Amino acid sequence: MKALSQNKTAVIGAGSWGTALAVLLAGKGEEVCLWGHNASHLEQLAAERQNARYLPGVAFPDTLQACTGLAETIQGARVIVMVIPSHGYRQVYRRIVPLLASPVLLVSAVKGIEIATRMTMTQVMAEETPGDTRVSLGVLSGPSFAEEVVRAQPTAVTVAFAEEQAALEVQQLFSTEYFRTYRSSDVLGIELCGAMKNVIAIAAGISDGLGFGLNTRAALITRGLAEMTRLGVAMGADPATFAGLGGLGDLVLTCTGNLSRNRSVGLKLGSGKTLDQVLEEMTMVAEGVKTTKSCYNLARDRGVEMPILEQVYQVIYEDKPCSAAVQALFSRDLKQETS
Template sequence: MNKTAVIGAGSWGTALAILLAEKGEKTCLWGHRQEHMQLLQKERQNSKYLPGKSFPANLSLESDLTRAVSDADCVVMVVPSHGFRDVFKIILPNVKDGAFFVSATKGIELNTLMSMTEVMKDESPVAKKFFFGALSGPSFAEEVAAGEPTAVTIAFSDDDAATLVQELFSTDLFRAYTSTDVLGVEICGALKNVIAIGAGICEGLGYGLNARAALITRGLAEITRLGVSLGADQKTFAGLSGLGDLVLTCTGSLSRNRTVGLKLGSGKTLEQTLEEMTMVAEGVKTTKSCYNLARERGIEMPILEQVYQILYENKDCRLAVKDLFSRGLKCETC
């Protein structure tokens, strides 16, 4: 790749930009607030979202979208799902034909119930040839930036595109696997955040490891049901973007969505919880979009339903757990 533009200067976007720049790739990191990007340029680190990690000399910073994507062969989208479409629409006319777009955003658009690659395809003119894919997997930004061993999945419907982007991101300690199941990888990335909120709620209520293990396992069953109904490959859900990311996000102390659940389980309201957060927890908005998607598809997702009622209908957390356990008894694999 001649140049890679990373769009979104939060912790994850910054970590990916550092990863690529340290590898020697020509990399530009874009952020939407000019004053923030000026501070990053001055300090040569993202002290707000990823403190203590210095920027490589070849990492350029930009607050102008047009300049950021100019001459880029690959554009990595790390924009929250609620603003993803608007940012992409600005980028699109300024990206050359044949470019690769990689979504590293884990969410579902609320109004359309589209994944992020579907949003990009929806906005793209047929006259131009672009490649759309996703990067997902168990990967906390802080650990990636610190150079700790990490494995992820790169998904493109085109095998050659997947291989090219795999080679772009892979290093001695950041291993990328390829997949052609783009939608499956995106469904996993979005819904694991919802289950992680549930895991945090259980922990905040004081429940133990038994409850967490049950939640992860039954959560994975729900994610798989929805994904397969949409045409995803069932094997994807046992992989890095599925089970791997789900376990990490439900158990890791760095998980934003687990933190949301912890606060809710300890008695705080959603409003209080979000006021205390400095970074976006995608699972809050994704809960609503995936709840609507499951209802539209007629897919039973009881954990998702209870998390939705806690977040958006002020349901008591203990009552939600009670309602989950008082459901009719069933066969596990039926």
């Protein structure tokens, strides 16, 4: 295999979504280096030329390399795509910072919020590299299951950067005949949407697990969107963002799709399993479990009422029966719909 150029893309995180994005970029001829924390797994990827653990049968394009060294991965990269779960994001980013030698575009493709700080991933990066002119920080998010992206199913997402030129560059990098990218300047709004929709998806899964129907699911999606928007606006995000791909689009997908990990968590909780049992059965991270705590604390900090979030938190972290959570939601005081 030929050596990678000095204008490659580095993808940090070799799970299903990181692998899908790496395959997408390499499939259009971009030179990509994929890194993960598990060296033996990366060696397996390099030998088999696929990620059999997460995306079996999806062959790696020739321009995609699995790299075991983080320095090797970062060297010469113009764009670094971060696909590390939120609970380990800061630790990995700290390892990357000393390796940065030239201006880079850092793209978070993670839908989570750090528990201890209540920060989004671009906020984490900004805190770790304050005033660093080498880095431009942005996010890629939207309704996009990895399994469908790698099979070239038409998909649309949003790329957000504060700087228009950075957004344009990343938008063009990811755009293909089947993967359409829109751009935005509302970085915070896109990140909050991506994190909070996972919590509502757990609620939707609980509803399905309890045997409720489409009426209930529609109510959860609609009122969940209202909660997401309310918190976003309180934090300074653009309310219009929540009606877009990163908000409503991703919310609908995650609350209804059978490939949704977070809906699956809720489905199992609703059917009577404990959280420990659910997590023990999972091979991939469901960000919504940890994000429920982050968002719950954010809402309390901001004094924002989020009843669905509150009930999901109580189910997950206080062992509240799912049926009691539903009863609590429907016994609340009657209100105007817009409140």
